Amino acid sequence: MTPSKYLATLAGTALMLGGGAHAAQKETLHYLTSADVEPVMILPKPFAPGSDGENAELAELHRIIASASAARMAQAKWDDAHEDPALFDDVLGVKLEVMPATWALLSEVQEEGEVAADVSKNYFDRARPWATDSTLANCDAGKNANPRRSYPSGHSTLSYSVGFVLARLVPEKADVILSRAADYAMSRQVCGVHYPSDTEASHVLATIIGTKLLANPSFVAKMAAARSELRAAHLTHW
Numbered sequence: 001m002t003p004s005k006y007l008a009t010l011a012g013t014a015l016m017l018g019g020g021a022h023a024a025q026k027e028t029l030h031y032l033t034s035a036d037v038e039p040v041m042i043l044p045k046p047f048a049p050g051s052d053g054e055n056a057e058l059a060e061l062h063r064i065i066a067s068a069s070a071a072r073m074a075q076a077k078w079d080d081a082h083e084d085p086a087l088f089d090d091v092l093g094v095k096l097e098v099m100p101a102t103w104a105l106l107s108e109v110q111e112e113g114e115v116a117a118d119v120s121k122n123y124f125d126r127a128r129p130w131a132t133d134s135t136l137a138n139c140d141a142g143k144n145a146n147p148r149r150s151y152p153s154g155h156s157t158l159s160y161s162v163g164f165v166l167a168r169l170v171p172e173k174a175d176v177i178l179s180r181a182a183d184y185a186m187s188r189q190v191c192g193v194h195y196p197s198d199t200e201a202s203h204v205l206a207t208i209i210g211t212k213l214l215a216n217p218s219f220v221a222k223m224a225a226a227r228s229e230l231r232a233a234h235l236t237h238w
Contacts, residue, residue, distance in 0.1 A: 029115045030108065031216045032209065037116040039123040042208055043201050046126045046151045057195045058133050065137050068190050075183075076190035080139045083155055085110060085162050087184050091176040094233060101225040102169070106162050108219075113161040113209050117154045120205065126151035129195055138192030145193075153194040156185035156202035157209075164210030169227055170236045 035041075047053035068076070079087065085096050085106035097103050130138040131147035163181030167174035185202060188194035213219045230236045 028111050031112055031219050032116065032212050034119070036208065036212050037119050037205070039120040043120060043124075043152065043204060046124055046195070046197055046201070049127065049132065054132070054195075057197060058129055058136070060196060061129055061136060061189060061192055064189050065192055072190060076187035077139055079155065079184050079187035080191050080193070083158060085158075085166075087159060088163070088166060088177060088180055091180045092170065092173060092235060094235065099226075099229050099233065101222070101229045105219075105222050105226045106166065108222075109162050109165050109209070109213065110158050112213065113157040113206060114154060116205055116209055117152055117157040117202065120152050120201070121149050121154070124151045126195075126198070128193055130192055136192045140191075140193050150194055151198045152201035152205055153185065153188050153198045154202075155188055156194070156199040157206050159184035160203050160206030161209045164206060165213065165223075168214065169223065169230055169238075171238060172236055 029037075047057065085103065089095055096106065125148050128138075128140070128145070128147050128150040130136045130140060159181040163177050167177045170177065185199040188199050189196060214223075227236065227238060231238070
């Protein structure tokens with residue numbers, strides 16, 4: 001299967017909302033159940049080591065990194081070092097951390113995503129691209145990073161899941177919020193720490209997380225407080 005067909009397969013799973021045997025979960029999974037994020041039920045296997053698909057993805061990463069401008073690489077490194085909902089501050093024109101109800105809600109989304117991504121990372125145990133190809137420039141150099149935490153991307157799960165919820169809190173800025181989520185995920189490829197299929201898997205997982213959260217009465221109740229806060233800050237009229 002070619003990378004493009006593989007990514008299309010991933011995208012087509014975005015509305016499959018889990019089921020099957022329970023996966024191991026951490027105590028910080030508050031809203032979802034382990035069945036909701038069962039890896040084998042929501043994500044296909046990544047390309048096998050040494051396969052044509054993996055080699056094509058590595059070649060694509062080399063192309064992305066070589067063609068990245070200095071400004072884009074600087075953005076990727078900033079994104080690498082900042083893993084929280086503040087990634088959306090610039091597009092909203094406000095510091096989310098000073099908005100307690102909103103920050104607390106989005107932090108819960110992040111926490112739920114971290115646990116869900118961790119389950120899949122452990123299940124698929126995919127080597128990072130730089131662990132497979134030592135010639136690949138990457139943002140993990142010198143960090144003693146775990147070489148087997150590639151699929152899916154935790155950073156990308158954060159941006160897509162928080163972006164999913166934030167776009168519904170501030171629908172007037174949904175386009176720039178979702179664009180920033182995608183750009184943040186792209187930074188993982190520019191950084192050479194994730195394959196394209198890793199970040200697309202995160203998009204699928206985050207869509208499932210967001211959909212499940214918006215169907216949870218306890219979570220929806222907290223959204224009301226966040227929306228009121230955002231309305232008071234003149235970020236939304238909803």
